[in-house]
Amino acid sequence: MTTTTTAVLVPLLPFLGAAFGLLLGRRAPGFVRPLAVLPTLAAAVLAVVVAARQGGGAAVDAATQLAPTGSVPIELALHIDGFAALVAVLVGVVATCVQLYSTGYLRDDPRYSSYAALVSLFTSAMLLVVYSGDLMVLLVGWEIMGICSYFLVGHYWETEAARSASLKAFLVTKLGDVPFLFGLFALAADAGTFRITGVLNAVTSGDLHHPTLIALLLLAGVAGKSAQFPLHTWLPDAMAGPTPVSALIHAATMVAAGVYFIARLLPVFAASAAALVVLAVMAAVTMVGSALAALAQDDIKRVLAYSTVGQLGYMTGALAVGDRGAAVFHLLSHGAFKALLFLGAGVIIHAAGTNSLAAMSRMRGLSKRIPDAFWTVTVALLALAAIPPFAGFFSKEAVLGAAEHAAVGEAHLALGGAHGDLGSVPTAAGWTVLIAGLLTALLTAAYATRLWLLAFFGRGPQEAPDHGKQPFAMNAVLWVLFIPTAAFGIAAPVLPDWFDGNALTPTLVTSVLGTGLALAGALIMYGAWRHTTAAAARRPIGAVAVDPDAAPAVSEEEAIATHAAAYGDNAGAPDPADPGRLLLGPLHAPATCGFHLDAAYTALFVRPVRAAARIVRFLDREVVDTYVHGAGTGARWLGSAVRRAQTGNVQTYLGALLAGSLVLAVAAVLVATGTGA
Amino acid sequence: MHLAYPAVLAVLLFCVGLYGVLARRNAILVLMSVELMLNAVNLNLVAFDVWLRDALHAGQALTLFTIAVAAAEIGIGLAIVLLVYRNRGSSDVDKLTDLAERPTEDEQAQPQSQQQAEAAA
Numbered sequence: 161m162t163t164t165t166t167a168v169l170v171p172l173l174p175f176l177g178a179a180f181g182l183l184l185g186r187r188a189p190g191f192v193r194p195l196a197v198l199p200t201l202a203a204a205v206l207a208v209v210v211a212a213r214q215g216g217g218a219a220v221d222a223a224t225q226l227a228p229t230g231s232v233p234i235e236l237a238l239h240i241d242g243f244a245a246l247v248a249v250l251v252g253v254v255a256t257c258v259q260l261y262s263t264g265y266l267r268d269d270p271r272y273s274s275y276a277a278l279v280s281l282f283t284s285a286m287l288l289v290v291y292s293g294d295l296m297v298l299l300v301g302w303e304i305m306g307i308c309s310y311f312l313v314g315h316y317w318e319t320e321a322a323r324s325a326s327l328k329a330f331l332v333t334k335l336g337d338v339p340f341l342f343g344l345f346a347l348a349a350d351a352g353t354f355r356i357t358g359v360l361n362a363v364t365s366g367d368l369h370h371p372t373l374i375a376l377l378l379l380a381g382v383a384g385k386s387a388q389f390p391l392h393t394w395l396p397d398a399m400a401g402p403t404p405v406s407a408l409i410h411a412a413t414m415v416a417a418g419v420y421f422i423a424r425l426l427p428v429f430a431a432s433a434a435a436l437v438v439l440a441v442m443a444a445v446t447m448v449g450s451a452l453a454a455l456a457q458d459d460i461k462r463v464l465a466y467s468t469v470g471q472l473g474y475m476t477g478a479l480a481v482g483d484r485g486a487a488v489f490h491l492l493s494h495g496a497f498k499a500l501l502f503l504g505a506g507v508i509i510h511a512a513g514t515n516s517l518a519a520m521s522r523m524r525g526l527s528k529r530i531p532d533a534f535w536t537v538t539v540a541l542l543a544l545a546a547i548p549p550f551a552g553f554f555s556k557e558a559v560l561g562a563a564e565h566a567a568v569g570e571a572h573l574a575l576g577g578a579h580g581d582l583g584s585v586p587t588a589a590g591w592t593v594l595i596a597g598l599l600t601a602l603l604t605a606a607y608a609t610r611l612w613l614l615a616f617f618g619r620g621p622q623e624a625p626d627h628g629k630q631p632f633a634m635n636a637v638l639w640v641l642f643i644p645t646a647a648f649g650i651a652a653p654v655l656p657d658w659f660d661g662n663a664l665t666p667t668l669v670t671s672v673l674g675t676g677l678a679l680a681g682a683l684i685m686y687g688a689w690r691h692t693t694a695a696a697a698r699r700p701i702g703a704v705a706v707d708p709d710a711a712p713a714v715s716e717e718e719a720i721a722t723h724a725a726a727y728g729d730n731a732g733a734p735d736p737a738d739p740g741r742l743l744l745g746p747l748h749a750p751a752t753c754g755f756h757l758d759a760a761y762t763a764l765f766v767r768p769v770r771a772a773a774r775i776v777r778f779l780d781r782e783v784v785d786t787y788v789h790g791a792g793t794g795a796r797w798l799g800s801a802v803r804r805a806q807t808g809n810v811q812t813y814l815g816a817l818l819a820g821s822l823v824l825a826v827a828a829v830l831v832a833t834g835t836g837a
Numbered sequence: 838m839h840l841a842y843p844a845v846l847a848v849l850l851f852c853v854g855l856y857g858v859l860a861r862r863n864a865i866l867v868l869m870s871v872e873l874m875l876n877a878v879n880l881n882l883v884a885f886d887v888w889l890r891d892a893l894h895a896g897q898a899l900t901l902f903t904i905a906v907a908a909a910e911i912g913i914g915l916a917i918v919l920l921v922y923r924n925r926g927s928s929d930v931d932k933l934t935d936l937a938e939r940p941t942e943d944e945q946a947q948p949q950s951q952q953q954a955e956a957a958a
Contacts, residue, residue, distance in 0.1 A: 808937025810930060811859050818855070 163213045164222040167238055170206045170248060171287035171301075173199040174255070178281035185273025196276035197259045200283055204252030207287070211245035216658035221293060221357060232348045239293025239356050242658030243488050247420055248290045250495045251413050253644075255283040257637045258408040261503050264631030265404055265712045275315060279408065282308035286413045290420065295344050295354040298421070302340075302385070305414045306333050312409060313401040316717045325397040332394040336384020343377030346370060347428065356424060363427040375428060375435030378421075379442075386418025388476055389446040392469050393757055396453075399461040400720055403506030403712075406461060411468050411498035416491050419475040423484040423491075430482055433586050440480035440589035444596030447473035449755060451603035455610065455740040456751035459515050460505050463611050467544060468498055470600055474559050477593035482585040483562035485659030489652070490559055493551035496644035497543040504537035504638055507630050508615055510712035515719045517611070518738065522620035532635040534616055536642045541612050543645050545605040545678050548671075551648035557666035557674060558652070560597050564670050566590025601674045605681035610740050613689045634712070688739035695737040843884035850877035864918045864928040868911060875907050 177199030184191050214220055223237035259279060266272045285308065288301035307330075314326030348354050350369050351362035362368055382388065387395040387410075398410050409415070422429060422439075429435050447470050454466035471494045478487035509515045511530045512523060520526060527534040543552035567590030652664045741748045750756055805816075850873055857870025879900045886896025922928045 803938040806936075806938035808934025810933070815859055818859070 163210060163220050163240075164238060166206050166213070167210050167220065167222075167240055167291055170203050170210065170252070171284045171291060173203045173206070174280040174284035174287065178277045178284060181273060181277030181280060185277065189273065192273040192276060193263055196280060197256070197263065200252070200259050200280060201256045203283070203287065204249070204256045207245075207248040207252040210240065211249050214240055214242070214245045216242040216245075219357075223293065223355070232352065232354055234296045234354055235294050236297060237293030237355055238291050240291060243420070243423055243484070244290050246492060246655075246658060247416070247488065248287055250492050251283065251286050251290060254412040254495055254499045254641075255279070255286075255408060257499065257503070257641055258404045260633050261407075261506070261637045262402075262404045264633035265506060266402065267631070268714065271315065275312070275402075278308050278311050279405070282312070282409060282414070286417065289417050293356050295348070295356065295359070299341070299344060302381075302417065302421075303337070305409075305417065306330065306337070306385075309333070309398070309409050309414060312405040313398045315402050315405065316400065316720065319400065319717065319720055321397075321720055322400040325394075325400040329394040329398045332391055333384040336381045336391050338380075339377045340381020340384075343374050343379075343381065346374045346377060350374070359425065360427055363431055368428065368431055371428060371431035372434050375432045376438065378425070378428070379435065379439065382418035382422055382476075383442065384418075385421075386415050386472050386476065387469050388418070388442050388472065389449060390757065392446060392450065393754060393761065395469055396457075396462050396465040396754065399459065399465050403461065403502055403509065403716060406465070407499045407502030407506075410465065411502050412495035415468060415472055416475075416495060419472060419479065419487055419491055422476070422479045423488050426479060426482070426484045429479070430585075436480050436482070436589050437586055437592075439476055440586075440592040443473045443477035443480055444592045446470065447477065447596045447600040448603070451600045451607065452744070452747060452751045453754050454607040455603065455744055456748050458517050458738075458752075460508065460517055460520070460611065460615060461502070461515060463517070463607060464498070464501055464505060467501075467604070467607065468494075470604065471498065471544075473600070474556060474597060477597060478559040478562055480585075480589045481563050481566035481593055483558075483565075483660075483662055485656060485662045485664055486555070486558035486562045488659065489655055489664055490555035493543070493555040493644070493648045496641055496648060497540045497550075497552055500536055500540040500638060500641035500645050501544065503634070503641065504533045504540065506712060506716065507533040507634055507638070508537070509716050509719055510630065512615075513719065515716070517614040521614040521618040521737065522622055523618040524620060524623050526618060527616040530630060532630070532638055536638040536645075538612065538616075539642060540645050541608040545608040545682065546601060546674055547605075547678060548675060549649055551645055553671075553675070554649035554652045554664070554666060556597075556601070557671050558664040560594065560601075560670040560674055561664075561667045562662070563590050563594035563597055564667070567594050598673060598677055602677040602681040605678035606685040606743070607740070609682040609685040610689070613686070613739070619693055631712075684743065685739055688742045692737045692739050692742055840884060840888045843880055847877040847880045847884070850874070850880065862929045862931055864921065864930050864933075865915070867930055868914045868918065871914075872907060872911065875903060879903055 177195050181192060181195045184195070219239060219241035221237070221239055223235040225233060225235045259276065262272075262276065262279065266275060269275065282305055285301040285304035289298050289305070292298040292301060310326050310330040313329050314322050316322040317326075344354075347359060347368075351359045351367060353359065353362075363371075368374070380391075384391040395410055395415065399406055401410075429439065450466045450469035450473065454463050454470065457463045457466060471490070475487045475490050475494070478484070478490060507530055508520075508526070511533070512520050512526055514520065539550060543550035546553045546556040566585040567587055569587050569590075652666075655664050656662060744751055753759070854870045854873030854875075854877060857873065858867055861867050861870060882896040882900045882903070886894055886900075889896075918928050921933065925932070
């Protein structure tokens with residue numbers, strides 16, 4: 161098989177798996193699991209083969225045109241460079257892990273077949289986005305991911321939270337996708353092609369006439385998909401979906417699609433200094449805000465969701481300073497350790513019977529019940545907090561190093577040999593990303609420590625409930641993801657060959673600063689936790705015990721449904737013993753609800769839309785309907801008036817007939833004489 | 838003979854028949870009036886046939902047809918009148934108003950719309 165054939169098979173196999181899964185799911189339940197796991201596994205293996213063949217060398221390009229469009233051609237094109245090859249491997253591996261994990265996690269779920277098929281379809285769409293060399297084909301995958309995300313977030317549609325979260329995710333991402341579509345059209349109008357290679361050539365030769373407008377329009381779509389401020393609000397709510405979905409879609413792959421898209425088209429963004437500064441400010445606000453919000457969340461998955469938003473902020477920050485190598489490096493390592501964290505959180509929720517950190521902090525011995533999850537999640541949290549020598553340290557230092565280069569004005573946009581030097585990055589962007597990045601490193605370590613201490617080192621009278629051993633598939637997947645989480649850092653010296661050639665190894669200054677701040681954050685949080693443990697003992701909060709023999713997904717669904725009733729608000733619990741509450745002080749209340757952004761959106765958008773809907777309803781019911789009813793009533797009145805003439809007397813009828821005939825005859829005679837004269 | 842004489846006679850016959858149809862109450866007299874109107878037409882047919890000197894005498898032939906059809910018609914008509922008289926004890930045309938539009942129950946339930954209908958009428 162040629163590399164092109166192999167690459168075509170990579171998105172095609174999960175797609176076929178999804179199609180057959182949807183068709184056969186009811187009739188042949190025995191085939192559902194193999195159809196879910198095997199195509200995805202094969203796609204992952206083929207992605208590795210493609211990556212090995214491509215090897216970071218020249219990009220593989222192939223295209224075929226199905227039908228002429230008349231204007232700008234749309235082609236089924238592949239464009240596989242080092243970025244695409246490695247991201248596809250990440251998507252394949254994480255999707256395989258998630259499919260395996262789901263066989264255990266949703267083992268009793270009545271809708272497992274459609275769930276697995278949608279996950280396969282999602283995987284195929286993401287691989288299409290990664291490999292596609294044509295922006296329109298990329299958009300197809302982009303939108304399929306959106307709709308799959310909608311269905312999967314709403315998987316537990318019996319719960320109110322899941323229903324509203326799925327709608328919110330869909331609407332908010334679509335809000336970004338509309339300007340995104342216009343951005344693509346504007347880009348194609350300037351460049352004359354949808355092919356990525358053609359667009360990049362147009363940038364190099366200076367044919368792009370409106371770079372700032374195009375970049376800002378595209379940025380809206382990226383902000384929606386990659387959950388960047390101000391369109392990030394859907395991601396924390398999307399945690400109402402099943403945990404494997406959160407791991408695959410809302411941590412490792414789909415939200416990374418936006419970052420990957422900018423990385424592919426970075427020359428377009430780099431052509432406009434304004435777009436880079438906007439990107440940097442967006443990244444900085446996202447990073448710091450989401451880290452503060454993560455400190456205040458009570459639901460373990462919402463902590464991880466805000467953490468995802470923040471880590472995506474690091475990636476967009478790296479793109480803002482023009483180093484897409486660092487961004488994709490962080491994307492890869494974050495994909496691995498965040499998938500591990502989410503899958504581990506699924507095990508924790510099942511074992512504890514609750515998703516509330518406040519309840520877990522009153523539970524003794526949870527770490528002994530689930531030793532596999534304890535050790536892997538510990539390492540993943542260390543990677544998240546960027547402690548050496550784990551993967552997160554290297555990738556985050558690459559981002560901070562790139563920001564430092566930009567801040568001191570050394571950074572030049574050298575995006576591979578073909579595109580040459582595109583000028584320098586604004587130093588303002590560099591400083592913004594560097595300062596926000598360092599501050600976020602401190603906060604990240606703090607919330608990672610809080611999560612670890614509250615979840616695993618609870619103290620209280622209540623023993624963690626014994627749910628028996630976790631399914632083997634779930635634990636095995638945790639250890640598979642443990643490998644890249646722990647050791648992906650050693651790839652740092654090799655990766656520049658796959659990317660643009662910028663060095664990705666940590667530099668001394670940022671390493672010392674970043675690690676020092678992370679350690680400081682962890683120690684502060686530890687101190688606060690020691691301070692509050694006494695308070696925790698005084699204020700007991702019991703966990704909602706759920707059926708221990710049920711499948712993990714059932715536990716999670718019940719935990720989501722009962723969270724608001726048992727612990728108050730879905731985001732925060734009224735727990736005075738929370739170290740995050742102690743440290744945040746007056747900031748805690750706004751941070752719990754995401755700094756009231758949802759309330760602001762309600763006032764700005766939801767209420768006006770509802771008022772407009774009321775006006776439309778009034779116009780329809782009171783104005784338009786009046787005419788319709790009037791037409792009907794008029795005809796009825798006329799009918800009853802004419803019915804009066806039906807007396808039943810034949811002679812009356814005949815009289816009327818005679819009178820009518822006479823009138824007609826006279827008229828005919830008059831007309832005849834008139835024309836005759 | 839001038840055409841005017843039979844034509845005027847036909848008109849007179851037709852008008853007498855028309856008056857009878859429209860004004861008489863007795864169904865038998867109405868039927869007789871219909872016969873008068875038919876015969877006025879027959880008279881016209883014969884008169885014009887002569888006046889136009891038609892070689893085929895289509896007017897006279899048609900008259901024979903009309904007489905035959907009228908005989909059949911009057912047979913059925915008298916039979917109907919007889920049955921009506923047996924059923925009802927009367928052959929007054931005025932009282933045979935079973936097919937008249939009567940106010941339905943639906944309209945009786947909504948007297949308001951009835952009044953509106955009357956106002957509109």
